[in-house]
Amino acid sequence: MSATTLLVGPGWLGAPTAAHLASSGMTVWTLRRGADAPPAGCIGLVGTPDEIATDASLRAQLPARVDHVVATVAPSRGRGDDHGIYPQVAEGIRRVAEALSVRSVLWVSSTGVYDRQDGSEVDETTPLTPHDGRVAALVEAEQIIASIGEHGRTAARIVRPAGLYGPGRDPGPRFAQGDPLDSRWCNFSWRDDVRDAIAHLIGQPTHDAVSIFNCTDGHPVQAGAITRALQAASAAVTPPATSGGARREARSNQRIRTEALRATGWRPQVATVFDGLQRLGHAVQVPSA
Numbered sequence: 001m002s003a004t005t006l007l008v009g010p011g012w013l014g015a016p017t018a019a020h021l022a023s024s025g026m027t028v029w030t031l032r033r034g035a036d037a038p039p040a041g042c043i044g045l046v047g048t049p050d051e052i053a054t055d056a057s058l059r060a061q062l063p064a065r066v067d068h069v070v071a072t073v074a075p076s077r078g079r080g081d082d083h084g085i086y087p088q089v090a091e092g093i094r095r096v097a098e099a100l101s102v103r104s105v106l107w108v109s110s111t112g113v114y115d116r117q118d119g120s121e122v123d124e125t126t127p128l129t130p131h132d133g134r135v136a137a138l139v140e141a142e143q144i145i146a147s148i149g150e151h152g153r154t155a156a157r158i159v160r161p162a163g164l165y166g167p168g169r170d171p172g173p174r175f176a177q178g179d180p181l182d183s184r185w186c187n188f189s190w191r192d193d194v195r196d197a198i199a200h201l202i203g204q205p206t207h208d209a210v211s212i213f214n215c216t217d218g219h220p221v222q223a224g225a226i227t228r229a230l231q232a233a234s235a236a237v238t239p240p241a242t243s244g245g246a247r248r249e250a251r252s253n254q255r256i257r258t259e260a261l262r263a264t265g266w267r268p269q270v271a272t273v274f275d276g277l278q279r280l281g282h283a284v285q286v287p288s289a
Contacts, residue, residue: 002027005068005202006100007042008049008093012168013108014072015039017195021070024199029062033079049092053099066100068202069093072108083134086141094144097154104155104206106198107145111162111187111214113138116254119185123257124160124212146210155206159197162216162256163273166191170280171273175223176230182223187216187256190270200266213261219272220255225287229274233283 003026007018010030022028022041029043031052038044047058073089075081090107097105114122115135130136142158149156163186165171171188197215270276274286 003067004063004065005029005070006031006052006062006066006096008032008069008071008089009073010039010042011072011074013164013191013194014070016192017070017072017198018042020195020199021202033076049089049096053092053095059099062100064100065102066096067103068106069096069100069102069104070106070108070198070202072198083137086137087144090141090144094148097148097152102154104157104202105145105148106157106159106202107142108194108198109142109158109160110138111160111216111254111256112252113142113160114254114256115252117252119183119253119255121255121257122214124214124260142212149209155208156210157201158210158212159194159201160212160214160256161189161194162187162214164189164191164194165273165276165280167280171226172230172277172280172282175226178223178227180224180227180231182227184223184251184253185220185255186223186226186252186273187220187254188273188276189216190268190276193217193268193270196269197261197266200264204264213264214256214258215261216256216258217268217270217272217276218256218258218262221273226273226277229284229287230277230282233285 005021005026005028007014008031010018010032018028018030019039019041029045030038031045035046051058071093075085113128114126115131116122128139130139145156145158148154194215274284277284
């Protein structure tokens with residue numbers, strides 16, 4: 001019997017992740033608040049984690065035991081969400097884990113939890129000291145997910161990407177208009193590399209109750225270097241400007257270490273942001289090491 005996965009939040013990251021898991025042979029349900037069509041190969045459910053935990057008719061559409069729950073949630077401006085959605089959904093997932101005897105939960109968080117502006121290196125052991133509501137909400141959600149692993153039979157994994165970008169989310173226009181002398185350190189995660197990390201991790205044995213992994217390309221870059229590369233590419237084919245992802249992430253100044261995730265055998269396919277910008281149509285040169 002194939003492994004079963006419930007993916008909560010099949011949006012820009014979650015939908016290709018769900019489709020990828022389904023194509024690998026898993027039986028995948030997706031849970032979203034709207035009635036949009038599910039990703040290819042997946043079974044769509046409409047509702048929230050709280051409703052899965054409390055609504056018997058909705059829960060009956062799932063098997064009595066679900067192997068994995070993956071959460072890739074983000075606030076929806078159209079629905080009036082704020083950052084409080086993170087702990088709210090995390091609490092719902094805690095209840096789902098209990099109701100469905102889930103084997104593992106994987107929560108996609110953010111390296112924004114480190115909240116550093118001094119250019120320092122951070123890894124999974126760096127203390128978290130939130131200074132604003134967004135970071136506090138991210139940390140609270142992680143604490144709820146960690147409690148699932150600490151107090152039950154469900155393994156909890158927390159994945160922290162940085163500067164998510166890829167098809168439909170191009171940071172190029174924003175950096176092209178920046179300051180070529182900007183010395184802030186930026187970190188990046190190509191969307192499909194995060195997708196692959198999720199699939200890789202839920203396929204790993206669950207030895208630890210709680211595991212945390214930074215998920216970036218592992219090559220921090222100063223913002224000015226990106227600006228200079230884009231401005232020097234006079235023949236660049238610049239795609240239309242898009243949202244550019246989480247803007248606050250771009251204002252951080254920290255260097256993310258990724259040894260923990262790499263130690264599991266995962267490697268990014270897009271080695272640096274310069275490689276990623278090329279894939280998005282920018283004629284930048286990849287700087288030599």
